[in-house]
Amino acid sequence: MFADDHLSPGAYAPYRDPRDYILSWTDEIWIDRGIGRIREHYADDIKVHTAYGETYDIDHVIQNSVMKMSAFPNGGGGTGEDVVWEQRGENGFISSHRVLKTGTHSGYWTYGAPTGRDWISRTVAHCLVRDGKVVEEWLVRDEYAVLQSLGLDPEVVAADLAAASPVTGELLDLGAGGAFVGKIGNPAVEGVSGKRPHRYLKECELIQNMFEEVWNQRLFNRVNLYCxxxxxxxxxxxxxxxxxxxxxxxIINMLAAFPDGKMEVRDIVVNESPDLGLRIAVIWVMEATYCGVPLYGKPTYSPVKILGTSHYEMRDGKILREWRIYDEIAVMAQIIRARNNTTAINDR
Structure with a gap:
């Protein structure tokens, strides 16, 4: 089955399908520079989940977009690598849009003065659309790759974020908001984006089992069963x-820094099309303690929460490709904040 016949065209009108909806709106906002048209695309009370907290106001989206366009005027909306979408009710769908972004840092940004350097990174925007508007979004960026390209010190940026986020303007508080809290019983049936159609359950089970066995049980020898x-x-x-x-x-190298880390799958999206085959998008959260190898400096033995996403391209029932993205700068900010708090307590 390549399409869901029960999805109302009003969910993505006037575009051909949900994929065209996402790609066309990205171009109209970023390529055509129609930032103000975000109001046509997003609900007024849009809820955006990031590794830095939650925002509930469309004005934040517009303001941050203007600043980013000024800093990276040739960045555009990036190249849409894939849109993995799936129905959520008669008038809605979830879209996991993977974007390869490039640009030149030729304007002022929250990181400081222009460096004149080019950058490249990936972003995934996991958007819930109802009646033609995005009502909720889970946004995951590889911000370390941006800083790496620009020649900026990730430690310095993360230290600034440990006090306040330049993205949301709010205190860094990973304990608040729907990105990290609330239990998900079975994301193959219902995840943070809502109830899934009753299909591709076998494929969802494969992904869930892979997370549980390979990641959580450390059965790395079973990778060949899934890949x-x-x-x-x-x-x-x-x-x-x-x-x-x-x-x-x-996988082992990531877990080495967080040896007690546990993965929780919070949303699953499955899409099959004649041109791109079967793909699966997942929103996941890792809860861990920074108590392993000193990947981000001396271990703090403090809790860390990582919001991430993975896109899987399937072939003959196994994973052929994975794109795994999470924001290491947000991880470093949590670690630095814990380190600063410990130092402050010891100095009393």
């Missing part, structure tokens, strides 16, 4: 790995 021998993994900082052995090592 094609030619598995390709695209991860943060624009890293790319290929083959089962490299895929195993990449």
């Amino acid at each position: 094609d021998p030619k598995i390709v993994s695209h991860t943060v900082r624009m890293h790319r790995e290929q083959t089962i052995e490299c895929y195993q090592r990449e």
Whole structure:
């Protein structure tokens, strides 16, 4: 089945389908520079979840977009690599839009004066659309890759974020908001975006089992049960790995910094199309303690929450490619804040 016949055209009108809706709006806002048209695309009370907290106001979206367009005037909306969408009710759908972004830092940004350098990174916008408007969004960026490209010190930026987020203007508080709290019983049936259609349950189960066995139970030897021998993994900082052995090592390396980390799948989206085949998008959260290898400086033995997303391209029932994205700068900010709090207590 390549389409859901029960989705009302009003959910994505006047576009051809949900994929065209997402890609066309991205171009109209960023390529055509119609920032003000965000009001036509987003609900007034849009709820945006990021690794830095929650916002509930369309004005934040517009203001931040204007600042970003000034800083990166040739950045545009990036290149849409894929839109994995699925129905959510008669008049709605969830869209997981993976974007490869590039640009030149030629204007002032929250990170400071223009560097004149080019940058490249990936972003995933996981958007819930109802009656033609985005009502909720889970936004995940690889911000470390941006800073790496611009030659900026991630430690310095993360230290600033530890006090206040330049994205939301609010205190960094990962304990608040729907991105991290609330229990999900079975995301194959109902996740944070709502109830799924009763289909592709076998594929959802495969992804859930992979997270539970490989990530949570540390059964790295079972990767070959879920992945094609030619598995390709695209991860943060624009890293790319290929083959089962490299895929195993990449997971182990992430867990080495957070050896007690547990993954929770919070949303699953499945889409199959004649041109792109079967793809699965997942929103996940890792809860852990920074008590392992000193990837981000000396361990603080403090709790860390990581909001991430993965896109999977499937072939013959196995994962052929994965794109895994999370914001390492937000992770570092949590660690630095814990380190600063400990120092302040010791100095009393």
